Each structure stands twice: as C-alpha cells, then as structure tokens.
Amino acid sequence: MPRIRVEVDGATYDDDVEPRLLLVHYLRERLGKVGTPVGCDTSNCGACTVLLDGMSVKSCSVLAVQADGHDVTTVEGLGIDGAIHPMQQAFHEEHALQCGYCTPGMIMASIDLLRDNADPSEEEIRDGLEGNLCRCTGYQNIVNAVRRAAGEMRKPAEAHVTEREVTS
Template identity: 80%
Template sequence: MPRVRTKVDGVTYEDEVEPRLLLVHYLRERLGKVGTPVGCDTTNCGACTVLMDGLSVKSCSVLAVQADGHEITTVEGLGRGGELHPMQRAFHEEHALQCGYCTPGMIMAAIDLLRENPDPSDAEIRRGLEGNLCRCTGYQNIVRAVRRAAAEMRAGGDADAPAVPRPEAEVTP
C-alpha cells in the first residue's frame, strides 16, 4: 500500500492508504476530521471543500495519495487559540446557515476567494462560491457573511493568512 505524509491542520501524519481512498474519507475516518462532511461524492455540492496548500479543493475528488507532501486545512483547523476564524464568526453572526451541512465547504471556499480577492463585490462572492450548494438558505446571508469577514480580515491583516500556524507535530500510526 502507498504511504502518504501530509500535514493536516498543522499536524504531520504518515499513513499507509489504499490507492483509491478519497481524501474526504481519509480526513474523516482516519484522522477524525468530521467537520468535513461527505456530501454528494460527485463534486457537485462542495460540502467537502478543504484547503490544499491554501487553495480550495473538493476532497471527494482528491485521492489521499494525491495529498502526499501537501498541507491540508479543514474547517477545524481555522481557529486561533480557541477563537473562531473571522469567516467562521461572520457565518455565525450573519446567520449564514440553517442546517449547517454546507457551511464548512462554504467557509473554506470563501477563504480561498478572499485570498484571491480580499474585497469582492456581491456578484464576485456569488461567482466565487459557485459549485458550493446550499439547499436551506437564499444565499443572502452567506454573501453578507463573506463581505463581513472580508472587511474584518482586511482590517486585521488576515487576508493572506487563512490557516492557523500550529506547532509542528508528528503522528505515525
């Protein structure tokens, strides 16, 4: 079996994995990162979006072996010192979720959008979140949350640092 070494939320893991194991299943089943939901398994919904080397990817379309040597950030790895990331906080404060199933993917896609464009218009936010579906909201509060987080991140200088640097740790099962 192939061996992978990847950093997830600041912790380095080494594991043997089946060649066809999807990253979403590796994160959830092997590493316990259940904040990344399995949505459609077809890349249509975006619920499983994570950051790979700072760029959003749908983890149901990436094999765990493809993550070898890369840094993955999940929604669980965003907060700092017990505090929510500005995007997480904005989603909460702007009521940008109802059932919450799509929320992790929306947050991760929005963070990548702000990396590229720290001051997007509403239309640019909507375009940037295409491919991330929400069945419960009308997207209005989601757009408002991204706008709010963008302003906070620009004011706090966090626009280029969506992931949290964590102490290096090694985990080898």
C-alpha cells in the first residue's frame, strides 16, 4: 500500500492509502473533513472542489496518492485566526446559497478564480465557475458574492498603496 504525506488545512498527515482511493474520500473518511461533500462522483458538479497547491481541483477526480507531497486546502481550512474567509462572508451576506450543497465547491472555485483575476466581470465569474453546478439558485447571488469578496480581498492592497502615496 502506498504511503503518502500531505498537508491538509495546515496539518501534515502521513498515511497508507489504497492506490485507488479518491482524494474526496480520503479527506472525508480518513481525516474527517466533511465540509467537502461527495456530489456526483463523476467530476460533473464541482461540489467536492478543494485547492491543491492553491489551484481548484475536483477531489472526486484526484487520487489521494496524487496529493502526495502537496498542500490541500478544504473549505474548513479557509478561516484565519478564527475569522471566516472573505469569500465565505460574502456568500453569507449575499445569500449565495439555498440548500448549501454546492457552496463549499463554489467558494473554493471562486477563490481560485480571484487568484488569477482579482477584479472579474460578471461574465468572467460565470465563465470561471462553469464547472460548478447549483440546482437551487439562479447563480446571480453567487456572482454577487464573488464580486463582493473580490472587492474585500483587494482592500488591503489598495489601502497599502494609499498609505504609500500619502507618505511619499
């Protein structure tokens, strides 16, 4: 049985895993990271999206052995010093969920989207989340949440530039 070493939400795990074990099942069943739901098990819905070395992946399409030596972030690992992530806060404030099943995957894919594009348009957000499905909402509140989070996540950088301009 292969042995893997993986960092998940800031903690390092060394485990023996079956070669065919999917990352989503490793996270949920072995590590108790149940915030990552098993959706379709076919990589169609995106509910199980996590960040692998900062990039969004559907954890039902990645084997646990493929995560060996890598950093995995789940929706449970987003908070900083007890505070929720700005994307989580924006989803709450914009009512960007109904049943909530797709929400962890939507949040993780949205964070990856903003990594590449800090100020996406509505169309760019819709394109960027294309692989994540929601059956309850009309997506508009999700788009609103991503726009809100993008603005919040840019604020520290904008404040830093403003301070530099004032002291110069």
